[in-house]
Amino acid sequence: MAFFTLSRHQPLALLSSTDLAAEYDRLTTENQQLRRAVSSHAVIDQAVGAVVVLGRIAPEEAWRALRDVSQRTNTKLRAVAEHILEYVQGGALPGPERLELGRAIVRYRRCAGLDEAAATDQ
Template identity: 45%
Template sequence: MSTCEYRSLAPEAVAARIAQMEEENRQLRQAIDSHAVIDQALGVLAAAHRLAPENGWEVLRETSQHTNIKLRTLAEAIVRCALGRPLPGTVRRELQAAVARRHSQRPA
């Protein structure tokens, strides 16, 4: 909508549109932040386990599903692990199993 079109709207409609745009902005910022931490976790997996990015993505996805932890939360834990914080036991086991599955699928 152009500025002229907003002038013809009731103040409540303008306020509602502003609120909607602010929510969209918040969601976009959250998506950008999530993307950054997921990329960092992929880098950790690539370095620590010699995984290609697509395999790292599958490891993250599988581990997230098997532990019922959101992908972003899992990625944050992996990045913290790279900085010296331990992974919870269940997460560590599922991550190791997912990495092993990816390694076993590599062509000889």
């Protein structure tokens, strides 16, 4: 059985078994990466929503706050998002992340001209 690949540069190119196996591996890896990315985006989007509620700030500011916490604590964004989701469900938020999240909420509430005291009454 012969397998062909389609591309703009070579309309029909015959693939060897080795080429076919390499292409299969490449596509499998790409598929796994895309699945992880979609999953990460869902977790991060949920955490942004949680920060919107916690800080009573706009989604854009919540995204910035989440990013700030990640950068200032040197923690991956997805991990910060997971910790925040655990926190809003009654779990604990690591101390440095809790501190930076509070600071970020205050900072972005100030930028939006909102009352600072309302951000700390969590």
